[in-house]
Amino acid sequence: xxxxxxxxxxxxxxxxxxxxxxxxxxxxxxxxxxxxxxxxxxxxxxxxxxxxxxxxxxxxxxxxxxxxxxxxxxxxxxxxxxxxxxxxxxxxxxxxxxxxxxxxxxxxxxxxxxxxxxxxxxxxxxxxxxxxxxxxxxxxxxxxxxxxxxxxxxxxxxxxxxxxxxxxxxxxxxxxxxx
Numbered sequence: 001x002x003x004x005x006x007x008x009x010x011x012x013x014x015x016x017x018x019x020x021x022x023x024x025x026x027x028x029x030x031x032x033x034x035x036x037x038x039x040x041x042x043x044x045x046x047x048x049x050x051x052x053x054x055x056x057x058x059x060x061x062x063x064x065x066x067x068x069x070x071x072x073x074x075x076x077x078x079x080x081x082x083x084x085x086x087x088x089x090x091x092x093x094x095x096x097x098x099x100x101x102x103x104x105x106x107x108x109x110x111x112x113x114x115x116x117x118x119x120x121x122x123x124x125x126x127x128x129x130x131x132x133x134x135x136x137x138x139x140x141x142x143x144x145x146x147x148x149x150x151x152x153x154x155x156x157x158x159x160x161x162x163x164x165x166x167x168x169x170x171x172x173x174x175x176x177x178x179x
Contacts (some may be wrong), residue, residue: 057093057102061113068107079111083157084131089113091154092129100165103127119168127161137161141168 046122067073089105092115096102104117112130125139129152138147150158 052098053102054093054096057105058090060105061090061093062115064105064107064136066092068111073107074109076105077107078109081107081113082111082131085129088131089115089129089156092152092157095155095157097162099158100162101169117165119169123168125164125168137164139164139168 001158065081065086068078071080072078073080093102101117101119103117106114106116108128108130110130112128115127115129116124117126118124123141125137127150128136130136133151133153135150135152135158136147137150139145148160150161152158
């Protein structure tokens with residue numbers, strides 16, 4: 001048993017080295033790096049106790065990738081889910097604050113990933129993560145509603161989005177306002 005543990009620790013340490021910046025120079029090296037990062041992340045995140053409900057949400061994202069991979073997946077003219085948008089959504093979910101409710105996931109007809117937070121019938125916020133750093137955001141909070149563009153470049157959840165989500169789930173909060 002100790003040998004197995006040391007092998008797992010060594011493998012984890014080896015894969016952890018892929019967490020930093022890349023020096024990959026070929027397409028094959030980039031694929032290997034991506035797969036190593038994914039394997040490392042899966043190993044760390046496989047425990048519900050360690051990673052929480054995010055694991056289930058990332059599994060839902062994987063199912064969406066499979067379901068919406070072909071044109072017309074919705075029975076109409078929907079674009080397939082964008083590989084870049086789904087990768088950005090995965091990064092967003094991994095770094096999403098643990099003290100906030102997780103969103104419901106969906107795929108927009110343009111191939112972007114939709115993240116929806118629904119606090120009640122009249123309190124909700126929707127974010128659309130597409131191929132670029134600009135993310136469409138819309139909300140309704142009682143009689144107040146609005147929309148904005150947030151920027152997410154794969155790191156750092158936008159502060160204004162986090163503040164608006166906190167306000168959305170705070171019963172005493174006033175209406176969401178654009179900054």
